[in-house]
Amino acid sequence: xxxxxxxxxxxxxxxxxxxxxxxxxxxxxxxxxxxxxxxxxxxxxxxxxxxxxxxxxxxxxxxxxxxxxxxxxxxxxxxxxxxxxxxxxxxxxxxxxxxxxxxxxx
Ligand code: FES
Numbered sequence: 438x439x440x441x442x443x444x445x446x447x448x449x450x451x452x453x454x455x456x457x458x459x460x461x462x463x464x465x466x467x468x469x470x471x472x473x474x475x476x477x478x479x480x481x482x483x484x485x486x487x488x489x490x491x492x493x494x495x496x497x498x499x500x501x502x503x504x505x506x507x508x509x510x511x512x513x514x515x516x517x518x519x520x521x522x523x524x525x526x527x528x529x530x531x532x533x534x535x536x537x538x539x540x541x542x543x
Contacts, residue, residue: 438454439454439455439529439531439532440455441453441461441531441532441533442533442534442536443465443470443472443488443535443536444536444537445471446539451465453465453470455529455531455532456527457529458526459526459527460479460522460524460526460527461522461527461534462475462479462486462522462523472539473486473538474542477523479523480504480523481504481508481521482504482508483508483543484508484511484512484521484543485542485543486522486542487512487514487522487539487542488519488521489519489537489539490518490520491537492518494536495518497531498531499526501524505520505524511543513541
């Protein structure tokens with residue numbers, strides 16, 4: 438089984454086993470990774486599951502939809518490789534993915 442890694446703003450990392458087909462947000466919440474609030478439950482409407490994807494992985498995390506783009510545009514700590522974790526479907530192809538959490542969610 439592969440894994441993905443969440444790195445908190447302070448550098449603390451959390452390695453989580455891949456649950457094929459679940460969103461990256463769900464991986465964080467189900468494994469009690471701090472820093473992902475996910476207030477809307479995955480509808481791309483709250484922006485509280487913001488993650489910054491490591492550059493080398495960004496192109497493999499899929500395309501950004503209109504709703505996600507709108508939320509990212511309002512995200513204070515947005516970076517070039519920002520995504521909403523609820524909009525990334527995790528498969529074994531993302532084994533090794535690393536994302537960093539912003540200091541604050543919206
Ligand atoms: S959980 Fe609300 S935008 Fe991702």
